[in-house]
Amino acid sequence: MSYLMAHKDDPLSRDVVFNVPYQLLRCENRVSILREKGAFFSGDKLVDFLFTDVPIVKTAIYDPAAGCGDLLLRYLDKLELASSFSESMQEWECIVYAAEKEPSFVKLMKLRLWLLLYLKYHERTKLGQLVIPDLRERFAGVVCRDAFKYLPETMPNIVIMNPPFQQVDSNGVYSWGTGKVSYAAIFLYEMYKRFPKSRILAILPDVLRSGSRYEKLRTTVASDLKSVVRVYGRFDKKTDIDVFVLDHRPDMRKRVLRNAGRKQGRMICDDFAVHVGAVVPHRDALKGRSCFFLTADNVPPGSNIVRVKEKIKSVHKSVKGPFVVLRRTSSPSDKIRCVSSIVSSSHDFHLDNHLIYLKPREHKSELKLCQEVCNFFSSQECSAIVSRLIRCRHLTVRIIRNLTYKGGK
Numbered sequence: 087m088s089y090l091m092a093h094k095d096d097p098l099s100r101d102v103v104f105n106v107p108y109q110l111l112r113c114e115n116r117v118s119i120l121r122e123k124g125a126f127f128s129g130d131k132l133v134d135f136l137f138t139d140v141p142i143v144k145t146a147i148y149d150p151a152a153g154c155g156d157l158l159l160r161y162l163d164k165l166e167l168a169s170s171f172s173e174s175m176q177e178w179e180c181i182v183y184a185a186e187k188e189p190s191f192v193k194l195m196k197l198r199l200w201l202l203l204y205l206k207y208h209e210r211t212k213l214g215q216l217v218i219p220d221l222r223e224r225f226a227g228v229v230c231r232d233a234f235k236y237l238p239e240t241m242p243n244i245v246i247m248n249p250p251f252q253q254v255d256s257n258g259v260y261s262w263g264t265g266k267v268s269y270a271a272i273f274l275y276e277m278y279k280r281f282p283k284s285r286i287l288a289i290l291p292d293v294l295r296s297g298s299r300y301e302k303l304r305t306t307v308a309s310d311l312k313s314v315v316r317v318y319g320r321f322d323k324k325t326d327i328d329v330f331v332l333d334h335r336p337d338m339r340k341r342v343l344r345n346a347g348r349k350q351g352r353m354i355c356d357d358f359a360v361h362v363g364a365v366v367p368h369r370d371a372l373k374g375r376s377c378f379f380l381t382a383d384n385v386p387p388g389s390n391i392v393r394v395k396e397k398i399k400s401v402h403k404s405v406k407g408p409f410v411v412l413r414r415t416s417s418p419s420d421k422i423r424c425v426s427s428i429v430s431s432s433h434d435f436h437l438d439n440h441l442i443y444l445k446p447r448e449h450k451s452e453l454k455l456c457q458e459v460c461n462f463f464s465s466q467e468c469s470a471i472v473s474r475l476i477r478c479r480h481l482t483v484r485i486i487r488n489l490t491y492k493g494g495k
């Protein structure tokens with residue numbers, strides 16, 4: 087409101103409705119506060135991506151973590167208008183449902199809903215000329231409530247959400263995750279349980295799709311969930327977290343949050359045991375058997391290693407060559423996602439925790455298998471597949487095991 091008053095001579099515009107509120111919020115609050123509240127709002131590009139293939143129709147729509155209404159506004163913006171402002175207002179009030187914990191966000195959401203509709207019917211109004219009604223009793227479906235203690239009056243046909251992503255305590259309530267879990271995982275699970283017949287469109291952190299911690303959630307939800315998953319990439323220029331969108335349609339016959347199904351051909355787990363290096367030098371007691379010690383620093387990419395200068399004592403089991411070493415750190419912006427090297431000698435090695443290793447299962451032609459899998463790792467095809475499956479900056483054993491590296495086309 088103070089912005090409207092301070093810019094009396096500016097016209098009411100889409101910028102005022104869509105962009106200014108978030109710009110002000112970001113200017114006036116430190117990122118740590120936004121993070122704590124999970125207050126990162128969706129922009130045009132991401133919402134367009136979310137709404138791909140979604141028919142925009144007048145139907146009950148609910149956002150359980152609505153913030154200042156960015157998702158809802160963009161849906162309503164595309165709706166056909168009724169013949170008058172008041173008729174459209176009535177229609178919107180009937181179909182819009184939102185829950186938000188922060189009272190000031192709820193107030194702003196109602197104001198933006200009203201401003202957007204007003205803008206559609208009244209061109210070139212100056213901000214100082216607006217006569218804004220008391221909106222407290224309007225938009226009865228937009229409430230300041232905890233989404234887990236609230237059910238909209240009408241079952242929504244569409245649930246849209248960009249839930250908060252911060253880590254919260256799961257309080258031992260969920261069989262799929264203990265300790266700290268992503269709040270987004272809880273939102274997804276709870277909304278999926280509450281609205282089994284609704285189409286759920288969600289913006290979610292990539293870790294829910296690719297992290298091994300959420301494997302159980304994926305199985306729980308995906309076992310009867312019919313959804314399409316699309317990778318988006320970085321949330322926005324200022325928010326460095328990779329996201330994907332989930333379009334869950336109970337009316338669809340397709341399966342899943344699971345990763346791309348198994349193609350014909352050989353998977354890495356058919357021919358290799360895949361593990362993460364066990365040694366964490368600053369944490370482990372440095373005693374036990376002394377062996378060569380492989381780290382991300384002494385394994386040059388694409389190299390063929392026989393021995394290294396460094397040695398370490400460790401109680402962990404050593405790994406006998408030959409085997410393949412992969413760096414765990416891998417960013418979606420890297421040209422090659424799986425940076426590999428071969429350890430070709432039969433010496434024993436200890437491996438640092440920043441490395442993944444692949445030990446051939448077959449004794450015969452071990453080196454040939456190692457070479458074949460390294461050729462696959464250095465291909466563009468492999469990098470494209472891995473980038474589709476995982477946007478986080480760490481490769482996981484599960485993703486590597488399930489890659490089809492031979493004859494999968």
Ligand SMILES: C[S@@+](CC[C@H](N)C(=O)[O-])C[C@H]1O[C@@H](n2cnc3c(N)ncnc32)[C@H](O)[C@@H]1O
Nearest residue numbers: 126127128151152153156186187232233248250
């Ligand atoms: C990431 S923002 C998303 C806002 C909006 N949906 C968007 O995409 O722009 C998440 C919002 O959820 C709210 N929130 C967090 N926990 C909540 C809860 N239990 N019930 C309702 N809202 C909640 C936060 O205050 C925050 O505004």
